[in-house]
Amino acid sequence: MSDELGRARGEARFLAERTAAEADHERAKAEQAITDATRKQSQLRSIHERMLATLEARSASAVQSAHEAALQAARDAAPTAAGAPWRAWKPESGLTRGAAPMLRIGTLADSEQILPSPPPVPTRPAATTSAATTAAGIQALTTMATMPDMTATSAATGTLLECADAGDASVTEGYDIAVPTATAASLPALIPLLDRAHLRIDTDAAQALPGLLLRAVGSVPAGLTRLHVYDPERLGGSLSAFAALGKAGLLAFIGPSGLRETLDALVETVRRVNAEVLAGEHASLAELAAATGRRPEPWRILVLLNADLATWPAHDQAQLARLRRTGVAAGVHLVVVGDDTAGPADLPRLTATGYTGLPGAAIGLDGPPPLGTITAAAKAVAEKHSAGREPARLVDLLPQRLWAASSAPGLFAAIGETAAGDVARLALGDNPPHALVGGPSGSGKTNLLYAWIAGLASNYSPDELALYLLDFKEGVSFARFASGRRDPTWLPHVRLVGVNINDDREFGLALLRHLKEELRRRAEAAKAHEATKLEELRAADPEGHWPRIVAVVDEFQVLLEARDAVTDEAVQLLEDLARRGRSQGIHLVLASQDIAGIEALWGRPSLVAQFTLRVALPKARRVLAENNHAADTVPRFHAVVNDESGHSGANRIVAVPNAGHADAWEPLQKRLWEARPNGNEPPALFDGDHVPDLTATAPPPETALLGQTIDVASRGAELALHRAPGRNLAILGTRAAEAADILGAAALTAARGQRIGVDLCCLEPDAAPSALALASALEAEGAEVDWHDSLAEVCNDWAGRCDGTLRLNLVYAVDAGSARLDAPGTAALRRMLIDGPEQHLHTLGWWRSVPRLREDLGGFSARFDAVDAWLALDVQGPELAPLSPASGGPAWYPRVRRGLYFDRARHRTPQVVIPYRTAALLPRPEAVLDLP
Numbered sequence: 026m027s028d029e030l031g032r033a034r035g036e037a038r039f040l041a042e043r044t045a046a047e048a049d050h051e052r053a054k055a056e057q058a059i060t061d062a063t064r065k066q067s068q069l070r071s072i073h074e075r076m077l078a079t080l081e082a083r084s085a086s087a088v089q090s091a092h093e094a095a096l097q098a099a100r101d102a103a104p105t106a107a108g109a110p111w112r113a114w115k116p117e118s119g120l121t122r123g124a125a126p127m128l129r130i131g132t133l134a135d136s137e138q139i140l141p142s143p144p145p146v147p148t149r150p151a152a153t154t155s156a157a158t159t160a161a162g163i164q165a166l167t168t169m170a171t172m173p174d175m176t177a178t179s180a181a182t183g184t185l186l187e188c189a190d191a192g193d194a195s196v197t198e199g200y201d202i203a204v205p206t207a208t209a210a211s212l213p214a215l216i217p218l219l220d221r222a223h224l225r226i227d228t229d230a231a232q233a234l235p236g237l238l239l240r241a242v243g244s245v246p247a248g249l250t251r252l253h254v255y256d257p258e259r260l261g262g263s264l265s266a267f268a269a270l271g272k273a274g275l276l277a278f279i280g281p282s283g284l285r286e287t288l289d290a291l292v293e294t295v296r297r298v299n300a301e302v303l304a305g306e307h308a309s310l311a312e313l314a315a316a317t318g319r320r321p322e323p324w325r326i327l328v329l330l331n332a333d334l335a336t337w338p339a340h341d342q343a344q345l346a347r348l349r350r351t352g353v354a355a356g357v358h359l360v361v362v363g364d365d366t367a368g369p370a371d372l373p374r375l376t377a378t379g380y381t382g383l384p385g386a387a388i389g390l391d392g393p394p395p396l397g398t399i400t401a402a403a404k405a406v407a408e409k410h411s412a413g414r415e416p417a418r419l420v421d422l423l424p425q426r427l428w429a430a431s432s433a434p435g436l437f438a439a440i441g442e443t444a445a446g447d448v449a450r451l452a453l454g455d456n457p458p459h460a461l462v463g464g465p466s467g468s469g470k471t472n473l474l475y476a477w478i479a480g481l482a483s484n485y486s487p488d489e490l491a492l493y494l495l496d497f498k499e500g501v502s503f504a505r506f507a508s509g510r511r512d513p514t515w516l517p518h519v520r521l522v523g524v525n526i527n528d529d530r531e532f533g534l535a536l537l538r539h540l541k542e543e544l545r546r547r548a549e550a551a552k553a554h555e556a557t558k559l560e561e562l563r564a565a566d567p568e569g570h571w572p573r574i575v576a577v578v579d580e581f582q583v584l585l586e587a588r589d590a591v592t593d594e595a596v597q598l599l600e601d602l603a604r605r606g607r608s609q610g611i612h613l614v615l616a617s618q619d620i621a622g623i624e625a626l627w628g629r630p631s632l633v634a635q636f637t638l639r640v641a642l643p644k645a646r647r648v649l650a651e652n653n654h655a656a657d658t659v660p661r662f663h664a665v666v667n668d669e670s671g672h673s674g675a676n677r678i679v680a681v682p683n684a685g686h687a688d689a690w691e692p693l694q695k696r697l698w699e700a701r702p703n704g705n706e707p708p709a710l711f712d713g714d715h716v717p718d719l720t721a722t723a724p725p726p727e728t729a730l731l732g733q734t735i736d737v738a739s740r741g742a743e744l745a746l747h748r749a750p751g752r753n754l755a756i757l758g759t760r761a762a763e764a765a766d767i768l769g770a771a772a773l774t775a776a777r778g779q780r781i782g783v784d785l786c787c788l789e790p791d792a793a794p795s796a797l798a799l800a801s802a803l804e805a806e807g808a809e810v811d812w813h814d815s816l817a818e819v820c821n822d823w824a825g826r827c828d829g830t831l832r833l834n835l836v837y838a839v840d841a842g843s844a845r846l847d848a849p850g851t852a853a854l855r856r857m858l859i860d861g862p863e864q865h866l867h868t869l870g871w872w873r874s875v876p877r878l879r880e881d882l883g884g885f886s887a888r889f890d891a892v893d894a895w896l897a898l899d900v901q902g903p904e905l906a907p908l909s910p911a912s913g914g915p916a917w918y919p920r921v922r923r924g925l926y927f928d929r930a931r932h933r934t935p936q937v938v939i940p941y942r943t944a945a946l947l948p949r950p951e952a953v954l955d956l957p
């Protein structure tokens with residue numbers, strides 16, 4: 026029993042212990058479960074929070090991007106003064122070829138973008154606030170972006186706004202948590218007015234009016250917005266600060282008595298704009314501006330302050346309704362201020378907190394601009410407007426597409442704008458065929474020519490137009506058209522540029538002769554095709570190359586200033602070209618600072634009559650008809666354009682853009698140059714200040730080149746050296762260096778491509794280094810060179826040296842040697858000059874005066890038959906009489922680096938040549954003297 030009891034106790038204890046152990050185990054399990062659950066819960070919470078933070082950051086970043094895009098769009102829609110905050114505001118036009126600006130009136134409430142600070146990651150409540158704020162901003166943006174006419178929002182410019190920087194991004198366990206920096210930027214609220222809408226402003230939003238008007242006036246070119254303020258109670262108030270605009274005719278305050286007149290005038294304006302300006306071609310001024318890039322009419326804003334519209338007479342109400350319906354397209358806008366609901370009730374409306382055109386977006390209105398800002402701006406705009414219309418920029422006048430026009434019917438080019446904003450074009454063709462441009466120095470002639478050339482070169486391709494440009498002035502105003510060291514581009518239409526030619530009137534003559542030759546060629550072609558004018562020739566000969574030619578000669582009075590043969594021939598050529606060029610497409614544009622003073626011109630009424638297009642710059646004399654005084658009063662940088670020979674009824678006053686400035690010209694020339702056709706050659710450049718180097722070109726056989734002729738092709742002046750009596754050359758004058766250059770160029774070019782013999786004798790110490798260097802260069806060229814120390818040596822047995830090949834006797838300062846010759850020596854010299862050429866021995870001699878040459882040829886009664894050709898340097902024309910075909914000698918006024926060349930066998934009249942510089946082709950004299 027006791028055993029059983031003991032066993033039972035033992036079992037019971039065992040059971041109790043086991044139960045207790047199991048209970049412990051279960052408790053431990055339960056505790057473990059609780060711990061696990063707690064841990065999981067905290068993990069989940071952490072994941073959740075990170076997820077939220079990521080979403081928050083992504084959302085913030087999206088909002089920020091949208092915000093920034095909106096700000097940029099805003100800056101584009103309301104540039105410069107249309108959107109700038111008052112703090113930094115000044116009148117400044119942002120008007121481009123694009124649409125009229127939108128105008129800022131405040132900010133979008135709730136559009137401020139409050140982005141979270143750097144770590145720690147945002148807590149849930151902060152995230153909620155931020156999301157709510159940005160959501161409102163986005164909604165407002167979206168609303169604006171989808172509104173008609175409001176494709177962009179605006180910003181109060183970047184100066185006020187600091188756009189949010191993109192934050193760093195960190196990646197944690199699969200979650201990319203962007204960490205943006207904190208920044209705040211509110212979106213400006215813009216409203217449409219100019220070219221887009223009318224507006225009502227509630228009384229409680231009236232504080233927006235001065236700012237709105239100031240932006241409308243200051244964000245477009247001065248004078249392009251005009252204000253008519255109907256103020257029946259004559260309160261004026263904040264608008265009185267605009268008073269300065271009144272003096273310039275840009276603002277009118279109207280009382281009740283002036284209302285009808287104003288309404289009628291505005292309705293009439295709308296009618297006129299529709300009938301005369303839009304003329305059925307454009308639906309609105311905005312459309313016209315978009316198509317043409319110009320705005321011919323101002324915006325007119327009629328502000329009605331507290332107008333009791335309900336009490337207006339029926340006529341006035343009807344006129345207001347007309348303006349309401351038709352005004353916007355014609356640039357006439359209504360701004361109705363007050364709470365009166367009569368009249369045009371359905372206008373977009375601005376209240377203290379919103380704009381009906383922007384439903385759902387709350388707007389915080391900007392405060393009014395400081396009065397000082399308004400007064401200063403009104404004064405500046407008025408002054409600018411009174412100073413005259415700003416000329417259009419050159420780029421605005423040029424066509425969008427290059428070279429789209431055909432020159433067959435004529436040449437047209439925009440050169441500026443009239444006061445009404447119309448583009449002024451100059452025409453050249455059958456009528457008017459030629460132009461005279463006049464104005465005193467500094468009046469802008471060259472600039473006008475630049476603008477004209479820019480227009481022509483942009484409208485017509487080089488196949489349609491060829492330009493020849495000459496400037497007789499000192500300076501290089503036309504040099505820009507040719508390829509230069511600083512700017513290698515050229516104007517592809519230009520065939521010839523002449524600069525610094527004030528001393529080389531012959532170059533003007535050369536151009537006219539060249540044009541006359543072209544005239545002859547065209548006349549022949551026209552005859553062959555039975556055409557009477559260029560347009561017909563082009564139609565009959567479509568494969569032919571018949572561009573219209575425009576020859577522009579600046580300061581052309583220089584060409585005609587002397588009473589001499591050059592003027593006589595120039596006038597004859599001008600007459601011929603002016604008369605017949607019209608039908609052959611050759612047009613002359615002659616510009617001068619003193620057209621009144623050109624006697625040669627006014628003595629030829631038939632010549633002047635051909636120049637029916639006249640352009641007179643300020644203070645130009647006699648360009649227009651005698652009773653036409655428009656040039657006396659035309660403002661600076663304007664021109665009077667008249668295509669009826671200057672008759673006063675045909676004046677157009679044109680503001681000319683600044684075309685000469687490098688910023689305006691260089692990009693255009695680059696564009697034209699890049700578009701040049703294959704094979705387009707740079708223009709020939711004649712620079713009167715430049716001494717040409719002897720080039721490597723070889724002349725025809727048995728020919729020497731003496732210098733460059735002053736002609737369009739810059740040819741060499743040739744001396745034919747064939748076996749015939751008289752084929753000698755006398756260089757006359759005392760300029761040793763030039764004489765040496767002429768002899769050097771002649772010998773070097775004669776030696777090119779053929780074997781020649783040369784006898785060299787230098788009797789002038791100054792020329793000796795050059796003569797020695799020439800001897801060395803000729804030997805290098807393959808010539809057989811004999812050096813003689815005296816003229817006697819040269820003349821002695823000259824016939825023995827003749828072997829039938831071309832042989833040149835180069836004698837420097839013949840007269841220095843001939844004075845020392847004995848009688849047989851003198852006779853030998855004469856024989857050599859008379860008989861040498863037939864044996865192919867040609868003397869190229871330099872005599873320092875005509876009498877000394879004559880002496881060597883036989884004295885006072887001597888004939889000059891032995892010397893066919895002469896080249897005079899510093900010898901006056903009358904001294905050349907014995908050698909010249911013209912009685913009394915040629916009209917020749919010696920000048921540095923110029924010679925007068927005449928070859929009896931070839932020339933009818935002497936021609937001017939520029940002795941080449943030969944130094945580059947000769948070894949240095951020191952090097953020659955050092956030779957063993």
Ligand SMILES: Nc1ncnc2c1ncn2[C@@H]1O[C@H](COP(=O)(O)OP(=O)(O)OP(=O)(O)O)[C@@H](O)[C@H]1O
Nearest residue numbers: 465466467468469470471472473662681682683685
């Ligand atoms: N429309 C214009 N807008 C701005 N500047 C201009 C305009 N026309 C001329 N100018 C400037 O006025 C100055 C004189 O102009 P330009 O050289 O064309 O006159 P000009 O009559 O040819 O004078 P000159 O015969 O002395 O050369 C230049 O500095 C030129 O840039």
